């Protein structure tokens with residue numbers, strides 16, 4: 001791959017690319033993936049000026065599985081567990097969790113950890129604890145049946161936690177394959193957005209040299225923030241509409257790009273959409 005520098009548009013020193021995994025980089029949705037897309041993405045990731053961060057709800061073990069199953073490039077950072085952990089990945093493959101981040105978000109829980117919150121929430125009707133590897137110090141994860149009264153359960157949980165001076169937030173999502181609800185309790189300030197902002201700060205990036213890519217609801221906060229972001233073309237039309245409206249209402253319409261396909265003859269789905277978004281914001285990174 002050759003990167004051409006266009007006149008009047010100097011090549012940036014570095015670019016921080018923060019991308020969601022499932023259905024964004026990983027082509028595990030129903031839409032087709034362009035055959036050359038992941039190869040082109042890997043070529044971009046190999047550029048030493050590109051700092052690559054995966055931003056995912058997956059835990060460390062599931063990120064490892066994704067890297068192997070989908071032959072994804074080794075990232076420089078992984079923001080895992082819905083923003084509650086930030087790992088640096090050394091060239092030798094060693095993962096180090098960022099303690100500054102853990103301490104910062106831990107303050108929301110008033111020094112308490114996963115096991116302490118489990119005790120506070122013991123006996124909450126409807127909640128069933130998820131497997132051990134899906135838990136971590138600042139992420140407490142339960143299953144909740146799809147037919148359960150989500151609002152009532154969430155209110156009950158928040159009341160119990162507030163009574164213990166724990167500032168938390170609940171993230172609800174659906175595991176469509178298992179047909180079950182996922183009910184995650186996180187520190188209030190732990191989110192994909194806050195973790196990406198922290199990574200920018202730690203690594204000396206600003207919005208002008210950062211791009212985020214995502215596809216769904218748990219990416220929304222970043223997608224509609226001041227960070228230039230791309231929604232891949234395979235994202236749900238409802239998510240696209242919501243992102244357009246939220247970005248407009250927060251004055252960030254220029255920082256939201258929805259991939260439509262056509263870049264390098266690809267369809268804009270998954271990694272093709274990420275590449276299209278990078279070319280949109282940083283044409284000097286466009287490959288030839």
Ligand SMILES: [Mg+2]
Pocket residue numbers: 020021022023024214215216
């Ligand atoms: Mg996703």
